[in-house]
Amino acid sequence: xxxxxxxxxxxxxxxxxxxxxxxxxxxxxxxxxxxxxxxxxxxxxxxxxxxxxxxxxxxxxxxxxxxxxxxxxxxxxxxxxxxxxxxxxxxxxxxxxxxxxxxxxxxxxxxxxxxxx
Numbered sequence: 001x002x003x004x005x006x007x008x009x010x011x012x013x014x015x016x017x018x019x020x021x022x023x024x025x026x027x028x029x030x031x032x033x034x035x036x037x038x039x040x041x042x043x044x045x046x047x048x049x050x051x052x053x054x055x056x057x058x059x060x061x062x063x064x065x066x067x068x069x070x071x072x073x074x075x076x077x078x079x080x081x082x083x084x085x086x087x088x089x090x091x092x093x094x095x096x097x098x099x100x101x102x103x104x105x106x107x108x109x110x111x112x113x114x115x116x117x
Contacts, residue, residue, distance in 0.1 A: 105117050
C-alpha cells in the first residue's frame with residue numbers, strides 16, 4: 001500500500017466520521033423532538049380524560065331506537081307528518097330557510113331538515 005492510498009483512506013475515514021457525528025447530532029435532536037411531542041400528547045390525553053364525561057350518555061340514535069322499539073313510535077310516519085307534501089313543495093321552491101310546522105319551526109339547510117325549534 002502506498003502513502004497515497006493511506007492518505008486517501010484517512011481522508012475517507014475523516015469524512016465518514018464527520019458524517020457520523022452529523023447523523024448522531026440529528027439523531028439526538030430527533031429524539032428530543034420525539035420526547036417533546038410525546039409529552040405534549042400525554043398532556044393533551046390528560047386534559048381529554050379530565051373533560052371526558054363521567055356520566056353515562058345516551059346518544060340521539062339510542063333515544064330514537066328506544067322511542068321506536070320500546071314505545072312504539074313510527075318514525076317514518078313522524079317524518080311524513082313533518083315533511084308533508086306542502087312543506088316539501090315550499091322547500092323545493094324556496095330552498096334553505098325556516099318553515100312553520102305544527103306550531104313550531106323547521107330549519108332547512110341545503111335540502112336537509114337540520115332541526116325543529
